[in-house]
Amino acid sequence: MYQIDDLTKTYRQGKREVRALKNVSLTIGDGELVAVQGPTGGGKSTLLQMLGGLDRPTSGTVKLDGKDLAAMSDTQLTAARAETIGFVFQNFNLIPTLTALENVETALVPSKIARQSRTARALAALDSVGLGDRGDHLPGELSGGQQQRVAIARALVKNPKVLLADEPTGNLDEETRDEIVDLIEGLWKEQGLTIVLVTHDSVVAARTPRRLRIAKGAMKELPA
Amino acid sequence: MFFTYLRRELRNRRKQTVVVAIGLAVAIALVIVVNAVSTGVKDAQSEVLASVYGVGTDITVDQPSEGPVAAGSSPGRFDFDEGEGEANEDGTRDLSDDRLSTAMGTAPFDASALETVAGLDHVSGVAASLDLENMSFSGEMPDLAAMEESGAGDVTLRMGQDGTGDGSAGGSSFEINRFTVTGVDPDAAAVGPLTTAEVADGRTLEADDKNVAVLDATYAEQQELAVGDTITVGGKDLEIVGTVSSTTGDGVATASDAYLPLATAQTLADLADQVTDVYVQVDSAENVDAVAAAIESELPDASVSTQSDLAEGVTGSLSTASDLVGTLGTWLSAIVLAAAFGLAILFTVSGVNRRTRELGTLKAIGWSRNRVVGQVAGESVVQGLIGGAAGLALGVLAVWAVNLAGITLSGASGGLTMGGASEMMRAGPAGTVQGGGTAPDGGGGGAFGERPDAFAGAAGDAVDIVLQAPVSLWIVLAAIGLAVLGGLLAGVVGGRRAAKLRPAEALRSLA
Ligand SMILES: Nc1ncnc2c1ncn2[C@@H]1O[C@H](COP(=O)(O)OP(=O)(O)OP(=O)(O)O)[C@@H](O)[C@H]1O
Ligand SMILES: [Mg+2]
Numbered sequence: 001m002y003q004i005d006d007l008t009k010t011y012r013q014g015k016r017e018v019r020a021l022k023n024v025s026l027t028i029g030d031g032e033l034v035a036v037q038g039p040t041g042g043g044k045s046t047l048l049q050m051l052g053g054l055d056r057p058t059s060g061t062v063k064l065d066g067k068d069l070a071a072m073s074d075t076q077l078t079a080a081r082a083e084t085i086g087f088v089f090q091n092f093n094l095i096p097t098l099t100a101l102e103n104v105e106t107a108l109v110p111s112k113i114a115r116q117s118r119t120a121r122a123l124a125a126l127d128s129v130g131l132g133d134r135g136d137h138l139p140g141e142l143s144g145g146q147q148q149r150v151a152i153a154r155a156l157v158k159n160p161k162v163l164l165a166d167e168p169t170g171n172l173d174e175e176t177r178d179e180i181v182d183l184i185e186g187l188w189k190e191q192g193l194t195i196v197l198v199t200h201d202s203v204v205a206a207r208t209p210r211r212l213r214i215a216k217g218a219m220k221e222l223p224a
Numbered sequence: 225m226f227f228t229y230l231r232r233e234l235r236n237r238r239k240q241t242v243v244v245a246i247g248l249a250v251a252i253a254l255v256i257v258v259n260a261v262s263t264g265v266k267d268a269q270s271e272v273l274a275s276v277y278g279v280g281t282d283i284t285v286d287q288p289s290e291g292p293v294a295a296g297s298s299p300g301r302f303d304f305d306e307g308e309g310e311a312n313e314d315g316t317r318d319l320s321d322d323r324l325s326t327a328m329g330t331a332p333f334d335a336s337a338l339e340t341v342a343g344l345d346h347v348s349g350v351a352a353s354l355d356l357e358n359m360s361f362s363g364e365m366p367d368l369a370a371m372e373e374s375g376a377g378d379v380t381l382r383m384g385q386d387g388t389g390d391g392s393a394g395g396s397s398f399e400i401n402r403f404t405v406t407g408v409d410p411d412a413a414a415v416g417p418l419t420t421a422e423v424a425d426g427r428t429l430e431a432d433d434k435n436v437a438v439l440d441a442t443y444a445e446q447q448e449l450a451v452g453d454t455i456t457v458g459g460k461d462l463e464i465v466g467t468v469s470s471t472t473g474d475g476v477a478t479a480s481d482a483y484l485p486l487a488t489a490q491t492l493a494d495l496a497d498q499v500t501d502v503y504v505q506v507d508s509a510e511n512v513d514a515v516a517a518a519i520e521s522e523l524p525d526a527s528v529s530t531q532s533d534l535a536e537g538v539t540g541s542l543s544t545a546s547d548l549v550g551t552l553g554t555w556l557s558a559i560v561l562a563a564a565f566g567l568a569i570l571f572t573v574s575g576v577n578r579r580t581r582e583l584g585t586l587k588a589i590g591w592s593r594n595r596v597v598g599q600v601a602g603e604s605v606v607q608g609l610i611g612g613a614a615g616l617a618l619g620v621l622a623v624w625a626v627n628l629a630g631i632t633l634s635g636a637s638g639g640l641t642m643g644g645a646s647e648m649m650r651a652g653p654a655g656t657v658q659g660g661g662t663a664p665d666g667g668g669g670g671a672f673g674e675r676p677d678a679f680a681g682a683a684g685d686a687v688d689i690v691l692q693a694p695v696s697l698w699i700v701l702a703a704i705g706l707a708v709l710g711g712l713l714a715g716v717v718g719g720r721r722a723a724k725l726r727p728a729e730a731l732r733s734l735a
Contacts, residue, residue: 045731054588054728074593081727082590093585093730097232102225109225110590154589166731 001162001194002028007060009046020046022217033188033195035208042215044198045166051196052085052164053077082110086155090167092147094139100150101126101135107154125157129183145176162194169204181207230602240571241607247564248611248710249618252703254560256619258553264693265549268633271689281415282512283504285519285526289331320362324458324493327357332498337523341502344518349505351416354407354489358457363398405457406480407489415503417479426451426466433485437462441469443481458492565710572604572718583722584729593723600722601715608711612704623693631691
């Protein structure tokens, strides 16, 4: 799924340069579930941005299904994000003014499908995360775990090839964390998704078949 | 989704939405009111002009003069020879005079100008009038001989604001009466001063009328004159055949106190074949300037004024209102509009800043830059539309209130009246009688001084007009356009910010 070669990302803050990723090379196969661990500031989120086409590498290539994200135009990147990549964030990042159902629908807006089938698909996605009856609730009316479920439904409603999750359980208590990890694991098994899951929770990481560790921009594979 | 999201967002930040909408509403209401009122004031100005010069008059021609010109002697100056009048026992003399002459500052010119103008291209109608002033004096003055003996000093006499005066100091007691007289051509119905007058009583002037007068209804009422009575003009008693009132409004005076057939006026004023004004109608508006230029070259001595020239000469509360609305109103609405636009931009930008993560997330999940920008701009435009609609309602309501208030503007055309009543009261020297005792040459008898210009104006010449401020379709469209513009402007600024937002902002852990 992903073929990453000699990836370097440098942030410039005035005169100071921060090398968030240093010559990272990595291959992630189709349908893999990979956990990325590491200390804070190590470069986990930066790697996820490169994988998700949210930002461009300073050098190196990030091939998704053989196509280099670094070489794509803005329009192509937007299309890739809209169709192929699903995101889940630590803070859920739901639109506070839209209901749960509408939030899920926002992910289908770029694909310009008819309103009715859009709503139907969003409802089905909400159902699959166990919130079929909460569609008309605003995010503020839902618990953290429920909000993250809505966010997962939003990420998956478009049937992406990869799911990128940045600390999806970072803001949840242990019990809810396990529920969410169960959910992600279940979806992975069911749908054959490729999932990259950033976490510094070793309990979460322990449940994944493959683990990576990034510290100071350098990446290494952890033994299974 | 676009409208759902937009509606939710605007409702969520209700306070900002309301503040921005109110700002825009006030600005737009102000634009509407200022425009409506200034249109109303302009209409009032042209009504003043119409009531003075008549409807359909595009150009007026007159001839200014340096000093007063009249047949025989100066207007407003009564010269009595020594020994004139009837001597009384108490050392005074009874004197009376009635004089018809042209008004101050205008000179009569040959009526042949009428044909000259009529012969020009694009002239569709002409009429001439002879504007006169009738002054009458009656009373007793100190006998010269008696004054010289007693050595009495200056005698002062005061004039009232209606152009009448009386005095009794130094053994004099008299009355001065003044009214304006216009000789009009009864045949020329389409152009001229009587086109804005309608018959109030009796009839108007007819083609073969002679030695009759039609009075302004307001003047007639003041003087307690009615159809069938007579009025003395230039020493001759004329039958009053009718009264006329202005079509402009109730109780509004017409341009002149009395109207005579042109020929009668010319005879009485001893100004055969002379006129003071020529009214010209031009076939279409774009030819007005060309015709005015042609008249100027044909009649080099004449002063040629177009409607727009005349509008500048309108004085009184009207011109004050016009200035006020024109400058202050325009500035005020420009400033408020700018403030409202600034407010809209500020709130939109701060809204985008507040929603950095939200908008970044939308980009991260595949919304294109244009879609995000469109969403932000759409919110601003709708906000502008709400403000525009509210402003429209507010503005129309305010204009309605202005019209309901019935504000009366008083205006006078500069050419005809100069100064108001109060100026006349202060016109001290005007009323100073050179008493016989101090007359330098002794030959003048009871001559009294030249009237200053202030006296040339009588309050009766000012026209009162109730302000009617119209709201045109154009200003409604312009107001809505301005509101949308304000929204768009804010949307563009906010949208540019949203466009620059990196989708990676979605991953920032801090809200
Ligand atoms: N936009 C940016 N501009 C400048 N420096 C940045 C930017 N984003 C990240 N960095 C820097 O790059 C380095 C890696 O950051 P990154 O967010 O990838 O770490 P992380 O592993 O996700 O940390 P955490 O566990 O706290 O989320 C850090 O030193 C960070 O300060
Ligand atoms: Mg991070």
